Structures are given as structure tokens and as C-alpha cells.
Amino acid sequence: MKEKETLTEEQQKEMLAKYDKESAYRTDPKKWAFIIAFISISLTIFHLWRAYPAHGPLVYLLQGAVHLGTALGLIFLLYPATKKGLRKPGVPWYDVVLAFLAMGCMYYILFRYDWITGAARILGFTTLDITVATIGIILLLEATRRAVGLPIVVIASLAILYGMYGTNIPYFGHGGFDWSGLSRRLFYSSDAIFGTPIQISSTYIYLFLFFGVMLTKTGVGQYFNDLAFALTGRFTGGTAKAAVAASAMQGTVTGSSVANTVSSGSFTIPMMKRAKFRPEFAAAAEASASTGGQIMPPIMGAAAFIMAEYVSGVSYSDIIIIGIIPAMLYFTGVFMGTHYEAKKHGIRGLSKEELPSLKGILKRLDLLLPLVAIITLLVQGFTPTTAALWGIGAAFAVSFLRKDTRMGPRDIIDALIQGARVALPVIAACATAGIIVGVVVFTGLGGKIAGGLLNLAGDNLFLLLFFTMIACILLGMGLPTTANYVVTASMAAPALIAYGVPDIAAHFFVFYFGIVADITPPVCLAAYAGSGIARANPMKAGVTAFKLAIAAFIIPYVFVFNPVLLLEDATFWTLLPVLITAILGMAAVSATMMGYFVYKPFWYERILLLAAGLMLIYPENLPIELSGLALFILIGFVQYLRKKRDNDNNSEPATV
Template sequence: MADKYKHESLSVEEQQKLLEKYDPESATRKLRGPISIVVFFGLLAFSIFQLYASITQSIPRQILLSIHLGFALSLIFLLFPVSRKSKKKNSVAWYDYIFALLSVGVGAYWPLMIDTIVNRVGILTPLDLTVGTIAILLTLEATRRAVGLPITIIAALFMAYAYFGQSMPGFLGHRGLNFEGLVNTMFFTSQGILGTPLYVSATFIFLFLLFGAFLVKTGVGQYFNDLALSLAGRRVGGPAKVAIFSSALQGTISGSSVANVVTSGSFTIPMMKKLGYRKEFAGAVEAAASTGGQIMPPVMGAAAFLMVEFIGGISYWEIAKAAAIPAMLYFSGIWIMTHFEAKRMGLEGLPKEQLPNRKEVLSKIYLLIPILLVIVLLMSGVSVMRAALWSIIGTIVVSAIRKDTRIGFRQMVEGLVDGARTALSVAAATAAAGIIVGVVTKTGLGLKLANGLVGLANEQLLLTLFFTMITSIVLGMGSPTTANYVITSTIAAPAIILLGVPALSAHLFVFYFGIVADITPPVALAAFAAAGVAGGEPIRTGVNASKLAIAAFVIPYMFVLSPELLMIDTTIPYLIWVVFTAFTGMIGIGAGIIGFWYRKLYWFERIIAIIAGLLLMYPEGMSDTIGIILFTVMLAIQIFTKNKGKFKLAES
């Protein structure tokens, strides 16, 4: 990090306060004494169990998921207070000890009773009913504490819908589930809490969270900042481009928009403000870029792992490959607009003396090898679990190249504990998401909502896409990435698929708009966190972030209308053409939104630039032709009138 900005970055304590305010996953107790040791070894045991299960792959699915759930629930009740305003923030309340013990019992029930449960074939004993009910209640409460209220409310409403099905109006009506049937579905089948979402958490996601924790131990987070500074710091509006570049890199290992904002934003936002960017704009750049980290392959906020299971018949590598071009266009759009804003304000880059030594930075480029290793392994057909395991080993080996990045035994143990800690909220979120999926599967709600959306749109694709976009944004508000995707893919994606859209395009469409909820007011957690770092006004920061992330509102329509953008059934020449026109279109849209190109734009020029950009981004021959003509004319006018002394047209 450049020395000049060290004192302006937020301290670790300030970062933690912001995280606790906007990110429920970070609002944990600061335990001391014997209970802190119990929790430490509990987290360590959680990671060791998951590694053993992944390496041997010998544990039956229901037992694996039950133990995974038991670990997560018990540790959540010990680590997360009943509320953020709780007076017992640094000690465990008596009732949380009870909840933790009940969670251990819930986790042990399937391993101890699996033979009798399977032999009874869905017939519940009073003990089954009691344990299942406790499991549901503990899951909802743990989710509320570790993830937040929105997904907890949605899961509870879905269970209410399943129970009161006969009272539902119109097409929403169904036979309904009695209490025993509801408990049976939620805990004693593979369709509820112990369903596909939790399975993905217990296998793929946990290993990649461990991979991320080990990467952090090498110092790769700070290295991302230094690399971004050395490559982009001297460019026009340098700090903003550093934020974009750094957040794109952070997104390869981060599973949270808010955490990305606070960690990298505490470094980049002060630099942007010092250079001359407005507080709300500086916060918006970081919020938009950090949110984009969730759509950046290979990890994609862990949603890619869920897509493999939800879509079926598709490999993880195909999903990561399909998401690559849209992600690059997204970050290109933010880069273009920050460039035009810097030009409009007359901002330059950082002087050379305020940047890290490029040779020193490049000497640590080996820290990126584990990330490249993941990509290479997945390309070569290695399973996701094996790729994650080998990448963890690769991280340890690569870290040994230099003493200051080396992971010793103590760092390994800390990495195991940190990875398990990060996995707690994911496990809770996916368990609650399993409730939603279970209800949808049992009642056929997904198809009913899909038919409802399509009917409302009169079977028009663009109108259906619009309604699905609104639905996904609303459902995504306040939900973490994994739960966000489960909800939107279960409720919203079927509507698009009904109209013949490829499943991958449909799932990525709802995923994008679910993620965009993090920067879309009124519930824009990433934007609010960035405003906290920048000292700006939250709603205004969210509005600015939404403008900067305009690509995220346009690109999903593009890849639904033209799946070639996802590298589906396309040729290289056509793909190059689509990417070229899309990138050119982003220049026009960016110039129109910012109001500056080679000079300040008149209001009608801004409208023309945006129209030209949208036409270029729409994948169709006639629209591309008109868009290129408009873009070329606008570009020519800009070039020939940029000298205000020669042309009155260019007056500001």
C-alpha cells in the first residue's frame, strides 16, 4: 500500500463496526475464557470433519448433511447474539447454551437413527415429530441471527403457504400439508432443510471458503490492492480504477458484497476522495465494483456451485466460462464511466512516488497461482471438490516461496477456523433456502408463479423478463449471494424457461438481478456500507452505484436474447463481433449517463449517446447497423468539437 494513504484507511476496528452494522454475518460475539476455546475447537473440528468427508466421500448424504447442520447451528448459537443490541454481546446467554445443545442433538439424530427412519418410510413417531419441529425452529432462528431477517421471513411465509394451501386464492391454491407432513418434508426428506442447497454448502462451498481463507493467510488481499495500484494507479482517475480492478480480483475469493466493500473500500475510497471524487460517487464506485465481484468467475459468490445442482446436466466449468464475458462487460462499464467522470472533473492519476514499487509487486505474482490452478483444474475436467482440495494444497505450497507469505502450522489452523467461521452463515442460509425449495417442490408453486408471470406479461418475452427482473431485485434485497440465488432461481427463473429460454441464460438472468439488489435502493446494503466508509448519503450513494452498474441492468437481457454471449452454440467470429458491439455500446451509454465524452455533452447528445449504446448492445443486425452509424457520428462530432476555442458548439 502506498505510504501516503496508510493513515487514511479505516482501522481494523472501524472496519469491523461497519461490517457488524451492514453485514449480519460479521456481527459475532467477542468471546473470552473457556467458551472461546470450546468455539475455537468446534470450528476446527467442523473444518476437519468437512475435509475428511470430502477426501473419503464415504459418508452417506443424509448423515453428512445432518452433521453439517448440527455443527453450523450449534456454533451459530454460541457465536451470534440474539440481537445486535444484546447486552450479552461478549458472553453466551444461558438459553443459547440450550439452543446449542439442542442443535447437537438435531445433528446427531440422523446418524443415530438412520436405519429406523429409512425403514419407517415417512411415518413419524412422536420423537421424530419433536426433533423435526425443533430442527425447523432452530434453523429459522439461526438464519435470522447469522444471515438476516429477510430470508427468515420468506422461509416462514413459504411454510405458512404450504400449511394453509387450501385457503389460498385462485391459482395459488393447493391441497395443503398437515403439520406432520410439513415436518416430514422439511427434515426427513431430501427436499427440505437437508436438501440440495445444504448439500452444496457441505461439499463445494465449504471447500472453496477454506480455499479463500488459506489464500487470505498468504496476504493475497493486500496484494490485490498493491497489484491494482501498480497497474491502474497512474491512469486518469486512478484510485477509482484501482477500486474496480481490486474488487474484481477480490471477487474471485469473496462471497460477500458488503465484506468486499469494507475491506477494499477502506483502502480505495479515501484515495478517491482525496483525488477529488465526490463522497457519494467514491462510495458508489466501490459498491458497484464489489457487488460485481459476486458475478466474477471462478467462485461467483458460491452461486455457480448451486447452479450445477439446480440446472443439471451442466458442468461447473461451463457455468464459469459462460459468466466470463458478461462479468468483463460489467466491469468495463464501471471503468468507462469512472474514466468519463474523471475527465469531466479534470482528475489525473496518482504520482509515481505514491505507488508501490512495481518490481516488488510483480515479484509476488506467484500468489495468483492458486487461483489459476482452480481454473486449469476445472478446465481439465477435474471435479469441483478435487479442484478445491488441490487448490488448498497448492496455496500452502506456493506460500512457501517467500517467508513473508509462508503458511506455517499456526496459520493453517487459523485458516481452518476462519474458513469454518465463514461457512456458518452459508450453512444457515442454504438450510433456510432448502425450506423454500421444499415447499416449491411439494406444492408446485414454482410452476404456478411462472405461469402467473407469463400470463401477466401476455406471453411476451421482454415483458416477462421485465417482471422477472423486478421480482428478482425484490427477492434479493437483504439476502446473501447463495440464498439470493436459491430464492430467485426457484421462484423467478421458471417463468423465463417456460418461454423457451435456455436454462443457463434464465438462471444467470435472475442471479444478476438478485445480486444487483445489493446496490439498488431502498435496501442497498453494499451501497450503505460504502456510504459508511465514504461519509456520504446512503440513498444517493445507492443511486450513483446503480448508474455505474447500468451494465448489470442491460447485459442479462443481452444474453437471454443472444445466448451466444454466454458462449452457447456460437462461433468465434460472431462472439468477437457481439463483444465488440457490446463494449462499444457501453462507451455510448457511459458517456450519456456521465454527460461527458471528449467534452461536456448537451442533453440531447446524452440521449443520442445512450440510444446508440443500447442499439449496439441489442444483438440484432439492424440495431447494430443503426447503433454504429449513430455512435460514429457522435464520436466524430466529439473529436472535432473538443477544442472549445474553435467550436462554439462545445461550450460548457
């Protein structure tokens, strides 16, 4: 299959650095390259060592101090203070100082652990303790600004200011903290910087990110692309459908919508353009599918691990099983949108000669063994740590089955280095999100926000969901997936739970709407990245991505009103009708958005299609759902007759 017009590896790096803050790191640190490599390898080996069952993780403060301290040191060595620094080789002296100062502040906990967890809580923390905490918090915020972006730092800074000066704010006021009290709570407790997010990051998330690196070394990314094209490329609009399928598969092992858009899109977007899809649509299809990768189990943008800790009585293996149906519904919706767009413009599939050989793909089926192994172990009840270790080992073993993927010493070293590098933004985001969550916990702000949302919505669940959705999208515009979920789970989910929404449905609701911010204008980074590859108008690409991903705006409401989609007290006979009506409803709404159903609709037919779609997904009201189904079938039949008539008369298609 031809691959011309695809981006080179260097062009992909430039594109990522432009649209993805996490990828804007130094590529030529000169004499510091060895030190960076040594620290990176040491960090990865530390996590593998502590994950081994015979050892186990250290206590939360010690494990977190090594995890976060080493990561902060690497961030200052790798991420420049400004974009101009990317073009300069080497590492400035001040970044070296900041790197080792940040490591020193975190490692201080290692040396003072007995004091911090013992006598200090009775006798009081010393001036040195508070000074170290202050410097550590400041350096954490600066490192996060460099590796993740400014918005999360602004929110964390506002949270700190609220913790100190929020005593007189109407309704949201609290008892107040001085800096000494607040800083020690943020830095030395299990409720803030070293709280649940960083604890999960230092045990599970790091290992799964390293697992993704190991899979990449075996060429599984290209394999996903080839498999997707072989399965869907021959159908109507095959290139776009293949892009959706490839991104769904990529989403099982990756956790960044922008990175997924660039890596997959560098190949799929030029293919879609050659098939005569509009550049804006090509960019939007890849962006919406890549964003959906963050809701695809088992990784789910690394948020699944934290969700398992936040939702009582639900394990990580439960989360990935529960997440399958909503994820498949999302990709079904995007798939429908690409189909309607292709039918609207008469875009056919690829010829057999243009597609990869299915026989050749089946010969490489062993590349999926590590992914199968890790999912199987998780479903069988093994801990995520054990499953990740076996998955990493399986990926390493599978690489030796063929010469082009066999990992030599240089490849192993590079994988250990990459394992640390891809984890840095996640670690920084988790730690900074911990500051926000800590302040919410210390001040009781979460309960007040929940109460405020409930008062604002009155006794109307739909209004409460709508206000929560807006809050999640706004936060999602500035926060990465994991941090966004951590914050919204602490601030927005309690309001839904207080209303009576099942815990798991409330957490999935805020999780979904935090993610779709990447394709919601005006701040739609995944769509911007895709438009850069497609040379398309970024805002038009964002609007089109929003239309394609309309399912993501419908599904969360469906599983709140019908928790059976999340397997809550579900049986086959209760799940089946909800699935059918949800799929048909999405088909109608997607047709409305894309301007094509069985045939090009008149304007009033689009309105009726939208009404039919909303009626089909109306919760537990059989007469309304049946009315929506009847309207859906009627519009389809009328359009079929009109299409048949126009074809028989060989006339121009009806105008929209």
C-alpha cells in the same frame, strides 16, 4: 505508496458488523472461546477428511446433519440474539442451551438414520420424530435470523404457512399439508432443508470458502490491491480504476459484496477521495465493483456450484467458463463509468512515486499460484472437491516461500477456525432457502408462478424478462447471493425456460438480478457500507452505484436475446460482433448516466446517446445496430469538434 486514512482492522470489523449481518458475531466469548474453537476446527477437519478421495462424502442426510448441526451450534454460540449482545462479553446460558439443542436435533438424524430412511416411511414417523423436526426447523430459522437476517426468515415462514394453509388461495391453491406431513418432508427428505443447496454447501462450498481463508493468510488481498494500482493507477482517474480492478480480482476468491466493499474500500475509498473524487462517487465505485465480485468466476458468490446442479448437462467447470464474458463486460461497464467521471472532473492518475513497484509485484507473482492451480484443474475436468483440496494445499505451500506469510501452528489453527466462521451464514442461508424450495416443490407453486408470469407478460418476452427482473431484485434485497439464486432459480427461472429461453441464459439472468439488489436503492447494503467509509450520503452513493453498474442491468437482457455471449453455439465470428456492439452500447449508456462522453454533452445529446446505446445492443437486427453505431460515432465527432473549438478559444466548457 501512502496508506494513511485507511480503516484499522478494528474499524473494519465495526463497519462490517453495522452493514453486514454475517459479520455481527461475538468477538469476546470468554470461557466459551475454547469450545467454539474446538467445534470450529472439528467442522473444518471433518470437511477436509470427507473431501479426501479415499473417503468421499457421507450420504446426503448424514453429511448434511453433521454440516448443518455443527454450524447451528456455532451460530448460537457466536451470534447474539440482538445487537446489544455484541457489546457483552461471554455467551448467555440460554444461547448455550440453544446451541446444543440445535446440534442434538440435527445429530438425531445420525442415530435414527436407518429408521428414518427405512421403516418410518412405511410405518409412519413417531411423535418424537415430528417433535425433533419441529424444534429443528424453529432453531434453524432463529439461527438464520441471527447470522443472515430477518427477510429470508420471513419468506421461509410465509412458505411454511402457505404449505399448511394455502389450500383456498385463488389460482395458487394446493392440496394442503398438516404439520406432521409438512415437517417430516422439510426435515427428513432430500427436497428441502437437506436438499441440493445444503448438499452442495457440505461438499463444495465449504472447501472453497476455506480456500479463500487460506489465500487471505498469504496476503493475496493486499497483493490484488497493489497489482491493480500498478496496472491502472497511472491512467485518468487511476485510483477509481484501480479500485474496480482490485475488486474484480478479489471477487475470484470472495463471495460477499459488503465484506469486499469494506475490506477493499477501507484502502481504496480514501485514495479516491484524495484524488478529488466526490465521496458519494468513491463509495459507489467500490460498492459497484465489489458487488460485481459475486459474478466473477470461479466462486461467483458460491452460487456457481448450485447452478451446476440445477442446469442439466452443464458442469461446474462449464459455469466458470461461461461466466467469464458476462463478468468482464460488467467490470468493463463500471470501468467506463469511472473513466467518464474522471474526465468530467479533470481527475488525473497517480504519479510513478505514488504507485507500488511493478518489479516488486512481479516478484510476488507466486501468490497467485493457488488460484491458477484451482482454475486449471477445474477447466481440465477435475471435480470441484479435488480442485479445492489441491488449491488449499498449494496455498499452504506457497505461504512458506517468504517469511512474512509463513504459516506456523497458530496460523493454521486460526485458519481452521476462520474456515468454519465464514461458512456459517452460507450454511444457514442454504438450509433456510431449502425450506422455501421444498414448499415450492411439494405444492407445485413454482409451476403456478411460472404460469402466472407467462400470463401476465402475454406473448412478450421483454415483458416477461422485466417482471422476472423486478421479482429477482425485490428478493435480492433481503436474501444473500446463494439463497437468492436458489429461490429465484426455483420460482422465476422456470417461466423463462417455459417461454423458450435456454436454460443457462435463464439461470444467469435471475442470478445477475438477484445480485444487483446490493446496489439498487433503497436497500443497497454495499453502497451503505461504502458510504460509511467515505462519510457520504448513503442514498446518493446508492444512486451513483446504480448508474455505474448500469451494465449489470443491460447484460442479462443481451445474453438472453443473444445467448452466444454465454457461448451457446458460439464461434469466434458469431461472438465477436455481439461483443463489440455490447461494449459500444454499454459505453453509450454509461456516458448517458455519468454525463460525459468525449465532452460534456448537452441534454439532448444524452438522450441520443441512450438511444444509440440501446440500438447497439438490440438483438440480431443489423440495420438497427448500424444506425446505433452511426449515431454513436456522430455524437462523438460533434463533441470532439466542440471540445477542440473550446480549447482553441480557451473558453469555458459548454454547459450541460
